[in-house]
Amino acid sequence: MPVTFEGPLADRGAWQLANDSCSVAMAMDAIGTRSTMLVLREALYGTTRFDDFVRRTHSTDAIVAARLKLLTELGVLVKEPYREPGVRTRFEYHLTDRGKDLLPVVFGLMQWGNAHLQADDGPFRLSDRATGEPVVITATTASGKTVALDDVVLTANGDWAEQDH
Amino acid sequence: MPVTFEGPLADRGAWQLANDSCSVAMAMDAIGTRSTMLVLREALYGTTRFDDFVRRTHSTDAIVAARLKLLTELGVLVKEPYREPGVRTRFEYHLTDRGKDLLPVVFGLMQWGNAHLQADDGPFRLSDRATGEPVVITATTASGKTVALDDVVLTANGDWAEQDH
Numbered sequence: 001m002p003v004t005f006e007g008p009l010a011d012r013g014a015w016q017l018a019n020d021s022c023s024v025a026m027a028m029d030a031i032g033t034r035s036t037m038l039v040l041r042e043a044l045y046g047t048t049r050f051d052d053f054v055r056r057t058h059s060t061d062a063i064v065a066a067r068l069k070l071l072t073e074l075g076v077l078v079k080e081p082y083r084e085p086g087v088r089t090r091f092e093y094h095l096t097d098r099g100k101d102l103l104p105v106v107f108g109l110m111q112w113g114n115a116h117l118q119a120d121d122g123p124f125r126l127s128d129r130a131t132g133e134p135v136v137i138t139a140t141t142a143s144g145k146t147v148a149l150d151d152v153v154l155t156a157n158g159d160w161a162e163q164d165h
Numbered sequence: 166m167p168v169t170f171e172g173p174l175a176d177r178g179a180w181q182l183a184n185d186s187c188s189v190a191m192a193m194d195a196i197g198t199r200s201t202m203l204v205l206r207e208a209l210y211g212t213t214r215f216d217d218f219v220r221r222t223h224s225t226d227a228i229v230a231a232r233l234k235l236l237t238e239l240g241v242l243v244k245e246p247y248r249e250p251g252v253r254t255r256f257e258y259h260l261t262d263r264g265k266d267l268l269p270v271v272f273g274l275m276q277w278g279n280a281h282l283q284a285d286d287g288p289f290r291l292s293d294r295a296t297g298e299p300v301v302i303t304a305t306t307a308s309g310k311t312v313a314l315d316d317v318v319l320t321a322n323g324d325w326a327e328q329d330h
Contacts, residue, residue, distance in 0.1 A: 016220060037197065058184050139272060139300050145309065
């Protein structure tokens, strides 16, 4: 079963969302390319330097430069100067809180790929530092309850009738 | 702080993953386009019929047909015949378990877009049917503990040295 819509959304045939009101479409427009997602993967993995992004994403200087610029403009990465002896000042790229909020997206893709596209569940295991338990990306409540798709309820935020759909 | 790599992965400078071994890259190759993600969004929302996918994703017949074919071939959707009186047999598309596993990806994108791309936190609220609590997409353990990025540990799955990186 899919999600349930409630309130003014309950009659699913009566409404549709404009793509410029849909957060999924907006997020895909902003960050939804393979090369962007690989740069994000590396940022989550702790990569900060231009040459390392290029090498580890198997991409080109031009593409990585464009992706780092985009992600910096989006506030996902912050650019910080560093200097090694005898070399001109260079820049490192660090994840912001806005960037860390992409953990569920990037690791969600990894989890799905591990389960459904890899023969051997993929190269990595994620675990929790404190307990050693496996880490999964899932829908949960604040009290830690996992919520299945058919237990998710969608309701309108604010006054639905006054919004631009 | 980013994730921590342990075991044979601990020396981050000593290895890199080939894109055809990376589940993030593989998942983006399989489903990582905006139009595919919007079809998936609709499938999670309960849309099953061709015309409804076209209308609700604001896409074209050709694009939706291609995306439904792709997602059926991937085993994310299953195609089932239905027949209304006086009309030839048509097909509905239903999410499989493999498709439901994409909940964290699609709703993760929504959650990030709601928080960081929308002025008013986006059009929808997700809640749990049983408790009414807000639903979030997050990294958790089986015991329901939320795991922050800097508490995620990545270890190699299987014999790292024997793998193709």
